[in-house]
Amino acid sequence: MIGISGRTRVCALIGDPVWHSLSPTIQNAAFEHLGLDYVYVAFNVSAENLEKAILGVRGLGIYGLNITMPHKISIIKYLDILDESARRIGSVNTVLNRDERLVGYTTDGVGALNALRYAGVDPSGKKIVILGAGGASRAISFTLAEYARELIILNRTVERAVDLARNIRDALGDLVNVKAGELADRNLERELKDADILINATSIGMKPNDSETPVRCDFLHSNLTVFDIIYEPLETRLIREARIAGAKTIDGLSMLIHQGAASFEIWTGMRAPVEVMKEAALKKMREAEGYNRGMKDDW
Ligand SMILES: NC(=O)c1ccc[n+]([C@@H]2O[C@H](COP(=O)([O-])OP(=O)(O)OC[C@H]3O[C@@H](n4cnc5c(N)ncnc54)[C@H](OP(=O)(O)O)[C@@H]3O)[C@@H](O)[C@H]2O)c1
Known part of the structure; x- marks a missing residue:
């Protein structure tokens, strides 16, 4: 120390x-x-x-x-x-x-990009469907639009998705292929069929609403990488059902670590020890879980 x-x-x-x-x-x-x-x-x-x-x-x-x-x-x-x-x-x-x-x-966008790369997933030339148009989706969408073949932004409030898609085109030019729509089953079913990567950047499925999921499980398939940026819980219902469908999965802790690693590199000018950061976070989460369980048992 x-x-x-x-x-x-x-x-x-x-x-x-x-x-x-x-x-x-x-x-x-x-x-x-x-x-x-x-x-x-x-x-x-x-x-x-x-x-x-x-x-x-x-x-x-x-x-x-x-x-x-x-x-x-x-x-x-x-x-x-x-x-x-x-x-x-x-x-x-x-x-x-x-x-x-x-x-x-x-560093939110680069954190998501590096979480994908860390899992061996290259977003270049891929069709990416991102759910949500809030702060996190904004950062991730701007970053991934530069790599994706096609980026589809679906949001409950469709106007926010449309605005975000327009902002990205204004900033990056018409060459980027970004579309927007409503977060609705008919759009999810159509867009996910041939998608490579699905990212949940909404808060659907976050504790205490962890029985919820933004996507029906029959829309998930084994050619998808499913990346849920929620890290509480670490295994969301979406991640669990994606695994059952045979999809590759990435959890929100990975993005948290990689955005933190990028901040660390800005402050120190040194390469961040990502594995050390991840182990420390997992240990802390396990302790907190044990503590919470202990509290419940006591009751
Ligand atoms: N892993 C990480 O490092 C990391 C980093 C940042 C954020 N996050 C997580 O990402 C999630 C979003 O964060 P944010 O900062 O982007 O929040 P935000 O700006 O408040 O945006 C929330 C998004 O979720 C949508 N949403 C919320 N409740 C919904 C519901 N019941 N049905 C449909 N859509 C719903 C909102 O849609 P509307 O526009 O229609 O309201 C909006 O698109 C949070 O769970 C946060 O913890 C993780």
Whole structure:
């Protein structure tokens, strides 16, 4: 364990709530593994305190930030510089305090891309169906649109999917093949038949609603890779049914680790120890599960 000193670089997560976050576990495991004099903490910052928190970051010289809900968009106005992809996507989840200038990045899209690659899935030339048009889908869709042969965005509120598809075409040009539609069985059935990759970027299936799934199991097939970005629970109903259908599956922890790894690389300039980060997260999740089970047993 590295001793904390006056030279230790401080990185922090800010969001509301942050008490359940795995990021301190993941990042501190990586710093410790590489013997880096960094420490990572989490601050619960409400929307009305965001401006004061960023003044605090500047005043205290906090070196790096991760930003989570609900601040990924509202933080932008307090930053000095935006990286190209953060500007395009309109969302920031990572900040580097470079010579007292706060630079905003987004690693959600590259986190999803690297989660696919880590599982041996190359999105280049593939037909990808993504469910949802919220913040996570925005980042993933912008990133994968550059690789996919065809990207289909399906969302409950169809206007949001249409807007996102239009934003992507405006930013990347008409050469990208992006379409939008409603998250409805008739569209899912038609689009999934010849799709290569299905990504769930909605919150359907997330705890406590983990008996729900966004896709009927008879639409799933063995030529699909099914990537559910939800990581609570780790095995969603969609992932379970995809496995039964013979599909390759990728869980949300992989994206969490890879987006964290990309943040780590921005702060340290070093390659992130992904396996160490993953092991630390799994250990923490198992402990939390045991703790919760223990609590239930006690009752
Ligand atoms: N693994 C990771 O690293 C990672 C990173 C970021 C997010 N996530 C997870 O991704 C999920 C989405 O996050 P986000 O930040 O994009 O949230 P968000 O901006 O609030 O978007 C939520 C999306 O889910 C859809 N949705 C919610 N409830 C629905 C329902 N009952 N039926 C149909 N559609 C529904 C929304 O559709 P409407 O537009 O119609 O409301 C919207 O498209 C969350 O579960 C989050 O935990 C994981």
